[in-house]
Amino acid sequence: DTGVSQDPRHKITKRGQNVTFRCDPISEHNRLYWYRQTLGQGPEFLTYFQNEAQLEKSRLLSDRFSAERPKGSFSTLEIQRTEQGDSAMYLCASSSSGEQETQYFGPGTRLLVL
Amino acid sequence: GNSVTQMEGPVTLSEEAFLTINCTYTATGYPSLFWYVQYPGEGLQLLLKATKADDKGSNKGFEATYRKETTSFHLEKGSVQVSDSAVYFCALSPFGSWGKFQFGAGTQVVVTP
Numbered sequence: 001d002t003g004v005s006q007d008p009r010h011k012i013t014k015r016g017q018n019v020t021f022r023c024d025p026i027s028e029h030n031r032l033y034w035y036r037q038t039l040g041q042g043p044e045f046l047t048y049f050q051n052e053a054q055l056e057k058s059r060l061l062s063d064r065f066s067a068e069r070p071k072g073s074f075s076t077l078e079i080q081r082t083e084q085g086d087s088a089m090y091l092c093a094s095s096s097s098g099e100q101e102t103q104y105f106g107p108g109t110r111l112l113v114l
Numbered sequence: 115g116n117s118v119t120q121m122e123g124p125v126t127l128s129e130e131a132f133l134t135i136n137c138t139y140t141a142t143g144y145p146s147l148f149w150y151v152q153y154p155g156e157g158l159q160l161l162l163k164a165t166k167a168d169d170k171g172s173n174k175g176f177e178a179t180y181r182k183e184t185t186s187f188h189l190e191k192g193s194v195q196v197s198d199s200a201v202y203f204c205a206l207s208p209f210g211s212w213g214k215f216q217f218g219a220g221t222q223v224v225v226t227p
Contacts, residue, residue, distance in 0.1 A: 004125070004157075027158050032160070033211065035215075040220070041117075041219055041220070042203050042205070042217030042218050042219050043158070043203075043215070043216060043217050044217075045214050045216075048214075056214065085116075091157060091158065093215075101146040101163075101165060102146075102148070102160065102163060102207075103160075103207075103209045103215060105150070105157045105158040105159070105160075106157050107156060107157040108157050
């Protein structure tokens with residue numbers, strides 16, 4: 001069990017650029033979640049997948065954000081036309097069907113938009 | 115809607131002191147409750163959980179009891195170490211909607227030698 005992994009760990013970009021983050025969940029975990037965490041705050045739910053289906057999206061997820069999980073394994077989160085307000089830590093988590101209520105988190109991707 | 119409120123930090127303690135971090139929640143039904151810990155530069159690690167009323171979660175000397183009558187899930191440790199310095203998050207997972215975790219704002223704990 002290698003845990004949830006995320007790539008990259010850090011990303012610096014200029015305003016207006018597009019960025020994409022990847023998350024690899026714990027193997028055989030069918031649910032995958034994305035959160036955003038700003039400094040001094042708890043994580044805020046963005047969206048989650050069960051297998052390849054995106055089941056719920058937060059109102060925080062504007063039209064510039066899109067997430068995919070094409071084969072029900074890894075997931076990508078893309079932010080188009082980044083803004084300085086997008087600067088945050090983006091966390092990914094996964095859970096299994098036998099323990100749906102418990103989420104295991106990756107190390108996060110820290111995004112800085114200049 | 116669902117919400118979690120936890121005590122503000124930072125909480126500064128001497129080594130071997132007793133630690134309590136208060137957490138209260140608002141939710142419909144019977145959520146599952148969690149404490150996560152975040153060490154500097156790292157992601158969230160599950161510390162302990164309780165899935166029904168009166169359950170006690172415990173791990174690494176930390177304990178928390180799910181109190182439905184007071185809608186609370188306070189975290190305690192009898193004797194803290196410097197290595198316990200971290201940010202602690204209380205969270206709930208709503209029953210029947212496991213995807214939407216609701217986190218508190220976090221409490222920073224600083225343990226000094």
